[in-house]
Amino acid sequence: MLLIVCLSVMLFNACNSSKNEQATDSTAMADTARVMTNDWVCIAGERAGIVTSTTSEQELITQLGENVSAHDTIFGSEGFFAIGTILYKGTPNEAHIIWKDTLNFKNPASVEVGWVEPANINKVQWHTNNGIKIGTTLLELEKLNEKPFKFYGFGWDYGGSVSEWNGGKLIDSDGKSYLSVILGYDYDNQTLAKTADKLLGDGEFVSSDINAQQLNPFVAKFSISFR
Numbered sequence: 001m002l003l004i005v006c007l008s009v010m011l012f013n014a015c016n017s018s019k020n021e022q023a024t025d026s027t028a029m030a031d032t033a034r035v036m037t038n039d040w041v042c043i044a045g046e047r048a049g050i051v052t053s054t055t056s057e058q059e060l061i062t063q064l065g066e067n068v069s070a071h072d073t074i075f076g077s078e079g080f081f082a083i084g085t086i087l088y089k090g091t092p093n094e095a096h097i098i099w100k101d102t103l104n105f106k107n108p109a110s111v112e113v114g115w116v117e118p119a120n121i122n123k124v125q126w127h128t129n130n131g132i133k134i135g136t137t138l139l140e141l142e143k144l145n146e147k148p149f150k151f152y153g154f155g156w157d158y159g160g161s162v163s164e165w166n167g168g169k170l171i172d173s174d175g176k177s178y179l180s181v182i183l184g185y186d187y188d189n190q191t192l193a194k195t196a197d198k199l200l201g202d203g204e205f206v207s208s209d210i211n212a213q214q215l216n217p218f219v220a221k222f223s224i225s226f227r
Helices: 002-036 057-067 119-122 138-145 188-197 210-215
Strands: 042-045 067-074 080-089 095-101 105-113 150-152 162-164 179-184 205-207 218-225
Touching: 042 218, 057 067, 057 080, 095 150, 105 179, 138 210, 162 179, 188 210
Parallel strands: none
Antiparallel strands: 067 080, 080 095, 095 105, 105 218, 150 162, 150 205, 179 218
16 A cells, blocks of 8 residues: 555656646747847847847857857948957848957947848838838938938948937937938939939038938938947
């Protein structure tokens, strides 16, 4: 009789152990699924999707797997390049991360998205929490900022870069801007060339300029920096 009782207790404990292991496995799977989800929302100064000011490259590899191109070369203006991290390389959602800690690839300085072919603009999922995305027009930006803003003329390395939000809504509450925007237009469209020629050079133009309004360039690239 004692032997039967002992066997029953052992079987009961084994069943409970199996159930606990299954529950643990299910929880782990749920956590993994939750971590692997990128919501694409960018909040200037705070995050770009799952990337925050304390993120490391290794964390991204764990979370996003093959969507991370580690220790990759990122090219910028005037021959600048850095070794950083590229997310979703070769897709419309490609994003470039430049790190503050360049030895340990930790603590991002900025996350940049954009420069896609016109046909792929609507495929880019990254967007800011206030509605800016690749393809947002100058007129739409002006409405979001609630003031005209300044940008550099086209045709050089920093062409189209927004230089000043003029104290509008796209400035952060601490008076700084953690959102950088570069405007572009369909350079192959010859009907735009005459207007675009009036907005060339390294001088500043105002978004309320009649030529700027007529050209109505769009956000070709934007980047988020962190506090």
